Amino acid sequence: MKNECSIVKDLLPLYEEKMVSAGTADFVEEHLRGCEACRKEYERVKEPPTPLPSGGKVPLMTLRRKLRIRRLQTVALTAVFVLALAVSALALLGAPIYLPYAEGLVTVGADGKEGLTLTFEEKITDFRYDFYDDPDDAGVAVCYLEIWTMPWDQWRNGGKERLSVTIPAQNKPIRLFYLPNDGGESICLARYDPEAENPLETDGETKGDIVLPRLVLGYYFLIAAAALTLAGAVWLFVRKRPKARIWVERVGLCPAAYLLSHSIVSGIRWATYSASRDLALILFLTLLLYCGFLLAQSLLYLKKEIREDNR
Ligand SMILES: [Zn+2]
Known part of the structure; x- marks a missing residue:
């Protein structure tokens, strides 16, 4: 009897759609007459499917919205990197x-x-x-x-x-x-x-x-390198936890942007005779690059989400 129940339960959706042979229909009907549990199951199957809590159209809309955000972010990212490139060129051409x-x-x-x-x-x-x-x-x-x-x-x-x-x-x-x-x-x-x-x-x-060159930028460089290393170590610990991982990445991208800016503005030299000019440029470029990095990170995660939605 138990075995028959599970067969009948499997057949119920097809039976409801009238997609079973006459013989199978007879078999299901006869079982339903004698089985309370399967009758209840059949009542459940007969009910129209409950709509999704937010309506059937929403997943498609969300996907469309995500695609639009992705397009906007790509445009913004391109703009930020073009600007960063221009600032870098000015920094190099204007280096004393x-x-x-x-x-x-x-x-x-x-x-x-x-x-x-x-x-x-x-x-x-x-x-x-x-x-x-x-x-x-x-x-x-x-x-x-x-x-x-x-x-x-x-x-x-x-x-x-x-x-x-x-x-x-x-x-x-x-x-x-x-x-x-x-x-x-x-x-x-x-x-x-x-x-x-x-x-x-x-x-x-x-x-x-x-007059000796100022070494202050060298210290900042070391501090940023230490911060990046620390963020990398924390990232290794939390990389399985998506929320924490995103935040650690956001924090870690800041020293990364600084190190890159320093390398662009001052090369790999630590000593400078124009520390205040260099620092102002480095900080400005850091800000730009950081915006770019955040955009790139967000795009990457969005792309992943869209891929998962499509699955
Ligand atoms: Zn049954």
Whole structure:
């Protein structure tokens, strides 16, 4: 009897659809007359199928929505990476190239009592000067001058105007040093004292301090590398748990973006003479790349979901 029940239960859907032979139909009907359990099962089969809780059309809509999101994300991802590429190119083309001191690179003059006038060779793209208080000689204002050119300007050389600047007079004499930014000593270009009989002296024999490159970016690089390693280790632990895994990836992509940005902006060098410029560019590029990485990650998971939906 038990065995017959399971056969009848298997046949019920076909019987209901009238897709069984007359003999089988007779067999099922006879069994149903004598079996309470199978009669109940037959009542259940006869009921129309309950619709899906959210309606039959929704899975298709969800898939369509997912496809649309995927298309949007792909467009956004492309835009972000094109932008990141452009920023990287600008970073490389605008990287300062410092020059060893040479005669004629800078021409120093005095503008009466107003200050020092500097005129640069055509190839100089930009300059920067900073005052420091000389701890050994409080009566003198030490001024460090940095000048540089950029790959971009080296390519489109010629037809440019010479840069010039006036360094305003201080309330004490100025000693002007040239920073070669190549690990070498700074070179004294001029001494300027508007109160003196001969305000400007440019004998240039004095050498000054060695200015060392900043290593701060190297430390940031190491911190980011450590964070990425840590995230990788955590990922190995949680990779079987989808939710945690996604979050660990999101966090880990941040140092990854930083490391990539550093490599683009500063190469693999850790030492830099233009730390603040480099850092600003690295952070901006990190932000861009991080957005790109997040988009790529989300796209990847979405693709997986769509593939699973289609199964
Ligand atoms: Zn039965």
